[in-house]
Amino acid sequence: MTDQDSDFIDLKEILSIIRRQARLIVLTVIVALAIAFFHLTQATSQYTATTLLMVDPQGKNVLDLETGTTSSQADNARLESEVEILKSDSLALTTIQTQELYLTDEYGPSFGITDKLRAALGMDVNELPTGEDLLQSTLGKFNDSLSVRRRGLTYLIAVSATSESPQRAADIANAHAQNYIAQQVTSKVDSSLSARDVIQNQLAQARATLANTDGALEDYIDQNLSRLESEIGSDRISQLRGDLTAMNQQLDMARASQTAARQALANQNYDELAQQVGDAALARLNQQREALQRRLAGTEAGTAEAIDLASGLAQIEDQLQSQAQAAVSDLDMSIRSYQDEGTTIRGAIRDEVLASNLSPETLAEIYSLQQEAQIAQRQYDTLLSRMRDIETQALVQIADSRIVSEALPPRNASFPNKKLELALALVAGLGIGVAIAFANEYFFGGVVSASQLANIIPLRVAAVIPKVQQGTNELSVADRLVDEPMSMIAESFRRLRATIDLQVPDKPGEGKVIMVTSSIPAEGKSTDALSLARTYAIAGKRTLLIDGDLRKPSQHKLIGAEPQHGLLEYLIDGNSSEHSTGEFYDADPKTPLGIMMGKRRSNVPTDAPLQSAAFEELIKNARKALDVIIIDTAPLVPVVDARYIAPMADAVVVCVRYGVTNQSDLRTCYEQLTDSVRQGTAMVSVLNCHEGQEKSYRYTGYYS
Missing domain, CATH: 3.40.50.300 (P-loop containing nucleotide triphosphate hydrolases)
Incomplete structure (x- = not known):
């Protein structure tokens, strides 16, 4: 067979194949129509309701009313993202819970055909799914009934729900859209609060940095005070340095007294405490307490005198405890006073140093410390301001989408479409029948x-x-070649012989x-x-x-x-x-x-x-x-x-x-x-x- 023969489409041959396989084609069409008719009689009517959402791709911000410009590519990406969010399982689960769809016969657990047959035969029926299986079953049914599509190149998204009940279809479509809007607001609020938490962590670090930089200059002056005094040659700095040294000595003594006083108070050693704080009244109260303790020890227990002595001892101990705590508090105030005085002296030294003529190296070092302090201050102020803005924004978030058309209960069923289904069955039956006919002709049949x-x-x-x-007297059909040499069968084998001879010519001696x-x-x-x-x-x-x-x-x-x-x-x-x-x-x-x-x-x-x-x-x-x-x-x-x-x-x-x-x-x-x-x-x-x-x-x- 040549290439031209293989490329040539013989319409007559195609028609003859269809004619030979006509019964098979007609049978296929009848089967397809019968299946479609049976499906139409058994199918449950389904109703579809649609809610329209309008999406603002730029995003809404109550605190910033100015609207920017976005590209069409960015808008398309935003809308496609919103479509996928509407299709997400998390949003579907929210709608299932709010509408309690797991309690309905349509979306809840149900018996399959096998279970129904087992029940009809009196056999044990499989148990209904529970827990995760029930959730996945309901979620699968819900996803099958939900359709989310963008309307062309507009900013509209159609949320369609299909159900056996027209009212339920409308309720599901509206609830899903409302849950989407509520989830959008919640997501924006959570995003703001998450950003606030991040800024709070950075703010704590900035506060610590600010504290370190604020004390860096004083530490530098304290560590290099002798060099600065000799470099400046100012009597004022020498005087302030002497005052700072005396104040530090007093502060050290006060801190030592504070440590000893607190230890004495913890051990209730009031004599030691009175000595540390120099409180004569506290010492007299302690002497009175000891005298009462001695008298109480020499008095018979249970007598009126013993009771009076015990009551008096308790009062003195309360006074002693209060007086001791007050003395320690006074000591704490003295330490804070010394610290404030030290801070004042250091500030005076710093002002005196900054106002003096310093060497370039010293000025560079001081300038670097001041710049670091200013930078830390600006960073802290910026983070604090941004955190306050985000906290305010989290309180006034609104959705970027809104419902422009709520779903209404549909009047007509969306499924099944009887005319369309019968027409498709007819076309499909013809197509499948012809395909089977040609497959049977060229691949499977004889x-x-x-x-x-x-x-x-x-x-x-x-x-x-x-x-x-x-024939009855013939051993085989091959006998016809001799008995009937002019028959069609004899001519057919002569044609076969001629074809072979043309392709394989005779060779002498072979x-x-x-x-x-x-x-x-x-x-x-x-x-x-x-x-x-x-x-x-x-x-x-x-x-x-x-x-x-x-x-x-x-x-x-x-x-x-x-x-x-x-x-x-x-x-x-x-x-x-x-x-x-x-x-x-x-x-x-x-x-x-x-x-x-x-x-x-x-x-x-x-x-x-x-x-x-x-x-x-x-x-x-x-x-x-x-x-x-x-x-x-x-x-x-x-x-x-x-x-x-x-x-x-x-x-x-x-x-x-x-x-x-x-x-x-x-x-x-x-x-x-x-x-x-x-x-x-x-x-x-x-x-x-x-x-x-x-x-x-x-x-x-x-x-x-």
Whole structure:
């Protein structure tokens, strides 16, 4: 088949295929319409309600009324993001909870068809899902019923909900939109509060930095006071330095007294405490306490005097504790006073130093410390101001979206659309029917025309053998070639012979080998091999027919002969054995044709004999002595025998039975042939329409 033939669309052939497969197409359409009609009668009506949302892609800020400009690309990205948020599971769960959809029959747990059948039969029904399974089941049903789409290139987003109840569909659509808006406000507030928390952490660090930088200059002056005093040469600084030294000494003494006083107070050693703070009243109270303790120790317990003494002792201890704490507090105030005085002296020293003439190196060091302090101050002020702004913004957040059209309960069902569904079923049925028809014609069904055969495997169809019923007195249909030489079947095999001769011209002194095979058993290859061999013999060619189907030889049956031994025994035992070619060779009773036959089915593997030197020698000698050698082989798909014969052939005839041969097997046969034959080997196909003697083509027959 040429490239032009493969590219040409034969409308007549297409129409003939449709006509042949009309029943299958009509049946497919009827099935499609029946399924659609059944679905329409059983389907539950669904109603769809839609809520429209308007989204402001720039974002709304009550504290900043100025609106900026954004690009269309940014607006599209923002709107697509909002669509995905509306589709999110978290928002869906919120709507499910607010509407309590998990309690409804439509969205809640339900029994499946299997559970209903089990209940009808009185069997145990599976338990309803609980916990996470129930949540996932309800969420899946809700997502299936929800649709979120942007309306073209506008800022509108349509939120549609589908339900068995019109009112519920509207409620779900409106609730989902409202939850989205509420979640949007919550998200903005949470974002502001998160930013505030981040700034608070930075503010604490800035406060610590500010404190460090504020004391850095004083520390620098304290550490370098001697050098600065000598560098400036000011009596005022010397005086202030002396005052600071005296104040520090007093502060150290006060701190030591404070430590000792606190330790004495903790140990209730009031004498030590009075000595540290220099409080005579506290010492007298402690003396009174000790005197009462001595008197109480010498008084009999339980007497009126003992009771009075104990009461007086308790009062004095309370006064003593209060007086001691007051004394410690006075000491703390003295320390703070010393610290304030030290701060004042240091400030005076700093002012005096900054007002004096300093060296460039000292000025650079002081300037660096001052700049760091100013920077820390500005950072602290900026963070504090920004935190206050964010806290205010979190209190006045509003949504960037609003509902512009609430959903109303729909009047008409959105599903099923009866007219549309029936029309689609009709179109789908026609399309599927035609597709099945062509698939059955070209892939699954049997071969029913020469053009179809040429489309399946790229081999020239050399002949189409007409359908012929075998006569009662005929051993095979091949007898018609002799008994009725002018019949259509005889002409078909002569056409096959002519095609082979054109592709494989005769060579003087060398006979041609023609292999006749098929993809599966019972395709008429043995009859075709005998018929083709008889046409050559009748034409005056010295012809030999070899029954190479060692698994299931049949040529002896077609000519009515009973050989003593077969080709298999000859090949297994060798040409020097007790078997000779005369025991399985016979002449055709109707033509001058020689036939090498088989005796019985093989009970051993037959691929080895076909690869033996005896078989190669047999073919080699036959080429020298004869004009045409035709080998009837086993089918290619079930067994491998023919693959070892194919390299010896000059031409291969693939027999295909009308309406029976599986197209997959036929393609496999062709692939195996192309892998096995020599390059340049002629290959043709034959479509057999005549009735064979055996209609079974099971593979198992070639293995037993």
